[in-house]
Amino acid sequence: MNAEALTAIEKAADAAPIPMALLAELTHRCPLKCPYCSNPLDLIRRSSELSAETWADVFAQAAAMGVLHVHLSGGEPAARRDLPEIVESAVTAGLYTNLITSGVGLTEATFADLVARGLDHVQLSIQGTDATTADRIGGYKGGFDTKMRVAAWIVAAGVPLTVNAVMHRQNLDRLSETIDLAVRLGARRLEVAHTQYHGWAYRNRAALMPTPGQVARSGEIVAEARRRLEGVLAIDYVTPDHLAKYPKPCMGGWGRVGLNVTPSGKVLPCHAAETIPGLVFDTVTERPLAEIWREGAAFTAFRGTGWMQEPCASCPRKAVDWGGCRCQALAWTGDAAATDPACTLSPHNARMRAEATGEAADADEAFAYREM
Numbered sequence: 001m002n003a004e005a006l007t008a009i010e011k012a013a014d015a016a017p018i019p020m021a022l023l024a025e026l027t028h029r030c031p032l033k034c035p036y037c038s039n040p041l042d043l044i045r046r047s048s049e050l051s052a053e054t055w056a057d058v059f060a061q062a063a064a065m066g067v068l069h070v071h072l073s074g075g076e077p078a079a080r081r082d083l084p085e086i087v088e089s090a091v092t093a094g095l096y097t098n099l100i101t102s103g104v105g106l107t108e109a110t111f112a113d114l115v116a117r118g119l120d121h122v123q124l125s126i127q128g129t130d131a132t133t134a135d136r137i138g139g140y141k142g143g144f145d146t147k148m149r150v151a152a153w154i155v156a157a158g159v160p161l162t163v164n165a166v167m168h169r170q171n172l173d174r175l176s177e178t179i180d181l182a183v184r185l186g187a188r189r190l191e192v193a194h195t196q197y198h199g200w201a202y203r204n205r206a207a208l209m210p211t212p213g214q215v216a217r218s219g220e221i222v223a224e225a226r227r228r229l230e231g232v233l234a235i236d237y238v239t240p241d242h243l244a245k246y247p248k249p250c251m252g253g254w255g256r257v258g259l260n261v262t263p264s265g266k267v268l269p270c271h272a273a274e275t276i277p278g279l280v281f282d283t284v285t286e287r288p289l290a291e292i293w294r295e296g297a298a299f300t301a302f303r304g305t306g307w308m309q310e311p312c313a314s315c316p317r318k319a320v321d322w323g324g325c326r327c328q329a330l331a332w333t334g335d336a337a338a339t340d341p342a343c344t345l346s347p348h349n350a351r352m353r354a355e356a357t358g359e360a361a362d363a364d365e366a367f368a369y370r371e372m
């Protein structure tokens, strides 16, 4: 790419694009205790949660900005008794609504109410393919059986179902069974999501990190299943960061595609952004959402390419992967503006791979469970 083309890309990249998606973290409360949960270690309590009225205002502002869909997430969104009102306000705002749930805490009557109010899609998480494994990983007895029941309600109601399976060393050998289970449940899509090492997952790296052999086999299993299940089940799969050549464009690029609102109303460019020291976050109760997105300090800190150091600054991929993940860069290098160490061009890549390989060989299977 010549210098002129790069400059044109940089100028366009530094302006705020129209966001597509809003992740609404309605609560951090959750009956499960997954050791890979992406929620922060310091969880927000119920007394600090935004009201349903404030969420309605946030959804209306988001729709006016051009946001198309809202992911209603947590914690467990069903822990909020006013979830039906919240769903209805998102539908009224004109947003496509996706409920991200563990299924635990959702009753059949509440689910029917959500559907009646216009819920468009459900993403149901599973922790394993049998009750013993799944309930041990999720730290909640009876969770697996509940999820099986909830999946049946979703499919019976004609609501599209995506199964989300977070994979790691302790369940990756059951990937084929996970794919079979998604088909049996009637899911249209399966997200095979390798653990992202933020929040609780970072704390549990030694118990979660997959071996290179497991990852290589999982790529083959997915390739075969995609061929066999074409038209039946779509499978999303990406190689884990530490074994890929280049990093993923984290969040589609910082401040480019989506924004997160925490249970207490802080607006974040990504769910782990609060781990970056020195960033200042605005809240929806103090500033209009469009202004926060366009010119909030946290959003402009790493939007575009102007903040980049070498090797990203002169790399032809800089407007492709946007330098990778800022939180991962901070966690592994101590500098949030460094090249993501998952990139093979990063001077920290060899150390990251060596540490991850060492953790994958760790015999420790004990979890530090997520707790309030």
Ligand code: SF4
Residues within 6 Å of the ligand: 030, 031, 032, 033, 034, 036, 037, 038, 039, 074, 075, 076, 102, 125, 370
């Ligand atoms: S990852 Fe597990 S603990 Fe975290 S919110 Fe989801 S179900 Fe709850």
Ligand code: SF4
Residues within 6 Å of the ligand: 246, 247, 311, 312, 313, 315, 316, 317, 318, 319, 321, 322, 323, 324, 339, 340, 343, 344, 345, 346
């Ligand atoms: S050097 Fe930076 S921009 Fe280039 S591939 Fe690596 S992370 Fe992406």
